[in-house]
Amino acid sequence: MSTEKSVWQKAFEWHEARLPLVSFVDNAVGSKYPAPKNLNYFWNFGFLAGFVLVLMIMTGIVLAMNYVPHKDMAFDSVERIMRDVNYGWLIRYMHANGASFFFIVIYIHIFRGMYYGSYKAPREVLWWMGIIIYLAMMATAFMGYVLPWGQMSFWGATVITNMFSAIPLIGEPIVTWLWGGFGVDNPTLNRFFALHYLLPFVIIGLVVLHIWALHIPGSNNPLGIEAAPADKIPFHPYYTIKDVFGLGVFLIVFFAIVFWLPNSLGHPLNYVEANPLVTPPHIVPEWYYLPFYAILRAIPDKLLGVVAMFGSILILFVLPWLDTSRVRSATFRPVFKLFFWLFFANGLVLGWCGSQLAEGLPLIIGRICTFWYFFHFFVIVPVVGWMETPRPLPASIGSSVLKAAE
Amino acid sequence: MKKIILAAAAVLALVPASISAFAATEVHIPKEQWGFSGVFGKFDRMQLQRGLQVYKEVCASCHGLKQVAFRNLEALGYSEEQVKAFAAEYEFPTLDDEGSDITRKGLTSDYFPKPYPNEKFARASNNGALPPDLSLITKAREGGPDYLFHLLTGYEDPPQGMTVMDGMHYNKYFADGNFQIAMARQLNDDQVTYADGTKASTDQIARDITVFLHWAAEPNLEARNSTGFRVMIYMVIFTILAFFLKQRIWARLEKK
Numbered sequence: 001m002s003t004e005k006s007v008w009q010k011a012f013e014w015h016e017a018r019l020p021l022v023s024f025v026d027n028a029v030g031s032k033y034p035a036p037k038n039l040n041y042f043w044n045f046g047f048l049a050g051f052v053l054v055l056m057i058m059t060g061i062v063l064a065m066n067y068v069p070h071k072d073m074a075f076d077s078v079e080r081i082m083r084d085v086n087y088g089w090l091i092r093y094m095h096a097n098g099a100s101f102f103f104i105v106i107y108i109h110i111f112r113g114m115y116y117g118s119y120k121a122p123r124e125v126l127w128w129m130g131i132i133i134y135l136a137m138m139a140t141a142f143m144g145y146v147l148p149w150g151q152m153s154f155w156g157a158t159v160i161t162n163m164f165s166a167i168p169l170i171g172e173p174i175v176t177w178l179w180g181g182f183g184v185d186n187p188t189l190n191r192f193f194a195l196h197y198l199l200p201f202v203i204i205g206l207v208v209l210h211i212w213a214l215h216i217p218g219s220n221n222p223l224g225i226e227a228a229p230a231d232k233i234p235f236h237p238y239y240t241i242k243d244v245f246g247l248g249v250f251l252i253v254f255f256a257i258v259f260w261l262p263n264s265l266g267h268p269l270n271y272v273e274a275n276p277l278v279t280p281p282h283i284v285p286e287w288y289y290l291p292f293y294a295i296l297r298a299i300p301d302k303l304l305g306v307v308a309m310f311g312s313i314l315i316l317f318v319l320p321w322l323d324t325s326r327v328r329s330a331t332f333r334p335v336f337k338l339f340f341w342l343f344f345a346n347g348l349v350l351g352w353c354g355s356q357l358a359e360g361l362p363l364i365i366g367r368i369c370t371f372w373y374f375f376h377f378f379v380i381v382p383v384v385g386w387m388e389t390p391r392p393l394p395a396s397i398g399s400s401v402l403k404a405a406e
Numbered sequence: 407m408k409k410i411i412l413a414a415a416a417v418l419a420l421v422p423a424s425i426s427a428f429a430a431t432e433v434h435i436p437k438e439q440w441g442f443s444g445v446f447g448k449f450d451r452m453q454l455q456r457g458l459q460v461y462k463e464v465c466a467s468c469h470g471l472k473q474v475a476f477r478n479l480e481a482l483g484y485s486e487e488q489v490k491a492f493a494a495e496y497e498f499p500t501l502d503d504e505g506s507d508i509t510r511k512g513l514t515s516d517y518f519p520k521p522y523p524n525e526k527f528a529r530a531s532n533n534g535a536l537p538p539d540l541s542l543i544t545k546a547r548e549g550g551p552d553y554l555f556h557l558l559t560g561y562e563d564p565p566q567g568m569t570v571m572d573g574m575h576y577n578k579y580f581a582d583g584n585f586q587i588a589m590a591r592q593l594n595d596d597q598v599t600y601a602d603g604t605k606a607s608t609d610q611i612a613r614d615i616t617v618f619l620h621w622a623a624e625p626n627l628e629a630r631n632s633t634g635f636r637v638m639i640y641m642v643i644f645t646i647l648a649f650f651l652k653q654r655i656w657a658r659l660e661k662k
């Protein structure tokens with residue numbers, strides 16, 4: 001073989017010298033990004049979240065080509081997509097279920113971070129970017145759910161926007177301003193569509209910041225200790241192929257729902273066109289908001305309920321300082337680990353409470369769980385950090401891998 | 407790790423258990439066997455045709471089917487000619503060149519006509535209740551097709567001590583309306599005479615209309631199931647290959 005460079009190679013180098021696009025990607029998620037060699041499958045979910053974001057944008061743009069953002073036509077236009085657009089049913093079912101899977105993936109991703117202490121120094125800003133992405137996702141999905149203009153779209157939008165009326169003095173004007181009128185109506189639908197189209201692109205920008213912040217310290221790992229250069233491997237091909245395998249498993253589950261149970265995660269009432277004169281007996285938001293909906297309703301005072309609901313997410317911003325332990329991974333924190341799983345279970349129960357009418361036992365359980373949610377962050381996390389004696393940390397990732405092999 | 411999985415499993419098992427404990431007040435809707443359910447689910451063409459006959463002869467006077475066009479009926483196994491003839495039985499209002507009101511014959515591109523000009527009219531004719539459009543009904547109710555079937559066959563004498571309001575009818579599956587529904591019992595034995603000679607028991611009619619309305623709600627069900635099957639085979643092979651490729655690439659690390 002000659003050592004002469006081919007003309008393609010030369011052209012490539014010429015271009016890279018002027019705009020190093022390929023090197024940029026290679027540095028970001030390629031062979032030039034060294035990652036700890038002991039990452040487990042919970043580290044697949046960041047890539048999966050990115051994949052679902054792209055899927056949502058691609059299916060969303062096709063939907064938008066056929067969707068009509070008008071209160072008299074929106075519902076029927078979605079049915080035209082389902083019935084008359086080629087593979088419209090597939091695009092729409094991928095988009096609707098994709099939103100649910102986006103949240104499943106993000107919840108696993110967030111709990112992974114909480115379990116392995118990925119929010120601790122020096123990754124606080126990386127953690128912040130993640131929370132902002134999560135907030136933007138919630139806003140995007142909320143407005144997307146309004147677009148098909150079913151009964152739950154309409155009444156969900158009414159309940160959620162009405163929350164802002166709890167703000168003293170300016171509450172009512174804010175709600176009128178959000179609606180663009182004196183109730184959820186055509187102007188509301190129009191602006192929600194515009195924002196629903198915009199926000200995913202804002203999320204892309206936030207994801208870039210998130211990955212940028214990731215590259216300053218590099219990835220955390222299941223042991224939570226600094227990874228020495230010898231314990232790192234290039235992201236490509238090792239983690240790229242692992243991500244591709246993980247993607248396969250994810251898509252099997254995703255497609256099973258999309259093709260065989262496409263309406264199992266949605267609410268039947270959203271197949272009834274919105275009717276401002278008929279209030280459904282039991283208005284519930286999409287499943288991924290249920291824990292927060294439970295917190296909102298657990299508190300008898302409307303304003304305090306809204307404050308608690310937003311607070312329950314905003315509190316994540318200060319988690320890096322509430323956690324007083326310097327040990328990152330729960331693997332070495334037996335007491336924290338216990339409380340972590342308790343918190344996780346508490347979240348599931350809150351979700352269930354959110355799906356029930358706010359009365360009787362569900363309301364009582366919801367109040368206990370809401371208390372525990374905040375108690376966990378404000379008391380358990382700092383106190384366990386002070387009191388707990390962590391198990392001894394391994395000297396390096398390599399030494400711990402050797403020990404495990406023995 | 408094992409402990410964690412056990413704990414998670416315990417939580418997941420507890421939550422649904424507690425849900426069903428609370429749901430005890432809701433009616434239980436028995437599950438029926440449907441040809442369209444499951445991964446390989448399909449519609450029986452003859453049954454769809456019978457269901458169409460039931461819709462047309464029994465339900466259409468009160469309920470619309472506005473999302474379905476006559477052209478869609480070819481999916482029921484009818485020829486283009488048959489669909490044209492079916493459409494031509496309907497009349498639609500239009501204007502002639504002078505601007506006066508006339509009617510024209512239905513075309514295959516027309517949709518099923520609405521039974522009432524507007525909601526007010528519909529309510530006035532039905533004791534104040536509104537008969538919903540049936541195009542999406544099997545997706546718009548908890549329990550789906552099972553609910554529809556049992557609603558249609560769930561008319562009974564009210565339990566002792568219950569007074570049913572004037573113009574209302576007791577139905578043990580109509581939980582949303584405290585078991586009192588404004589629609590009277592619609593289906594009886596031999597209510598229709600099937601073109602294909604099938605015996606028209608109440609149960610049979612209810613099944614046929616349910617299957618037809620599920621087709622109306624989900625006309626792409628068969629394509630969805632079969633595409634899903636092919637996609638799944640592809641994904642399983644893809645994932646197995648990706649797994650072995652991953653093992654191979656990671657094996658390089660041990661050699662080092």
Ligand code: HEM
Nearest residue numbers: 056057060061063064067096099140141144145147148200
């Ligand atoms: C972060 C990414 C996104 C999320 C989480 C999201 C979420 C949602 C949700 C939950 C729905 C309601 C689905 C239903 O029940 O029918 C929806 C509908 C819709 N979305 Fe998105 N979406 C995203 C991105 C996009 C983008 C980028 C576009 C357009 C470019 C888009 C266009 C639409 C349209 C037209 C609808 C109405 C059609 C329908 O209801 O199926 N979406 N979206």
